[in-house]
Amino acid sequence: MSAADTYEVYAIKYGTMQNRHRHDNLIMADDHAAPMPIDYFVWAIVNKERTIVVDTGFDTAEAARRGRNVMRSPREGLALLGIDAAKVRDVVVTHLHYDHAGTLEDFPGARFHLNDLEMNFATGRLMCEGVLRYPFSVDHVCAMVRRVFEGRVVFHLGDEEIAPGVGLHHVGGHTPGMQSVSVKTKRGMVVLASDACHFYENMERSKPFPIVFHMEDMISGWAKLRSLAESPQHVIPGHDPLVMQRYPAPKSALEGVVVRLDVKPKG
């Protein structure tokens, strides 16, 4: 079994949207009308000592509002790995967009790790602007404010270790408080980019995702992710269906649903 500061890392797919095109995902996309589906994930960081969940996805009501297809709730996805959401103590919320910060009620025992700048953004004057407000759900934001009043939000600013071998790293760019997560694994440091990099292609071809608060921070963020990771290959984008193809399922029954990120990619 691994040491206390070394973890297994899982990506759990809970939703997808097939009807999406390259220009929806890449600024200055070539072949811009070609299909480019997007997947939705939450992540689990696990060893004998602790379980840390990264992001809480969204529920079926939110999916219906936005025309997304949810296959399972994040809670149900975690249960496939034997993780009881009700017993999870630490949840990182990388940012407050609707597809990362719903279903907080499924984690009644958790504290939520959030960047200060994200809460400021989601509750401040810029939410009067429709173009910035669109990716947020007011219900999710209010649910997080309630957790603040319950003393269950841990605020972070900058780069901080939240457990041995698990770091939060402020990146910004996509949203002001966007944070990514580094995890020590047997194959070296893996970085869960979340939406600091949606697709491999955003980072590899320097084509930013179109929802961007600060372009310079998004672009310099990719360099930061690479510098944190063991290799560029150890940076895991937040929405790329290729993640499901590149990494192995932990067991055959979870093929197409869960992959393991702390082991070498296939092939």
Ligand SMILES: [Zn+2]
């Ligand atoms: Zn997202």
